[in-house]
Amino acid sequence: MSFINEASWDRIARVVLGAGLIFLGFSGTIEGGFGTFLGILGFVPLITGLVGWCPLYAIFNYRTNNEVTKETAGI
């Protein structure tokens, strides 16, 4: 879709990172408030990876899925 601003590798990395943070936060590996914070924080990369759209990228007009389009700028 036209709103997607993440490359495939970016999406997969975010999903893995998010699941890892969720595991660290909710498994008790990291205890206390910081662990809970990490667990909740993990949903951010997980969801942005699943959707393929990063709001920070959008704000700064950045994208990681532009490597192909540099060669095909003209239509």
Add this chain to the structure above:
Amino acid sequence: MSDLAEYTRPTLIEVMAPHCVECRAMRPDLDAVAAQNADSVDLVVLDATEDMDRVAPLKVLGTPTLIAVSNGVEVARFTGRRSRSELSELFAAVAVGSADTIPSTSREDRIVWGAGGLLLAGAGLLSGPAWILVVLGVGLAGYASLRSVAG
């Protein structure tokens, strides 16, 4: 709807936009596959910013959107970028009138959703288990699996 009747041959309509990065990224693959299948499938490219009269009746929600038309009737619709191999499969299916057997979700989305679901379920199982995470993960992986089926 009314415009589709003019397409008597198997046709793939691409609705794109000049500002759409995914459209530009898919352009070389789409043109190459279309050229290979030019004798069996027509490719019609509509610019959503210019061909508004023709695009509006199609009720397209995003770009790029590929609409498979057989005998003047829409049989399947695909939104989002597709790889060259996916496009080849799609053109082959459109040529024989079986585009409705192609999954409507891209392979990349299905892989990311499936992997994300399994990882989330795994994290949930190893965290107690935290059943809410397991259920969310299994649900997500199941959804990705369902989207592998046409429709």
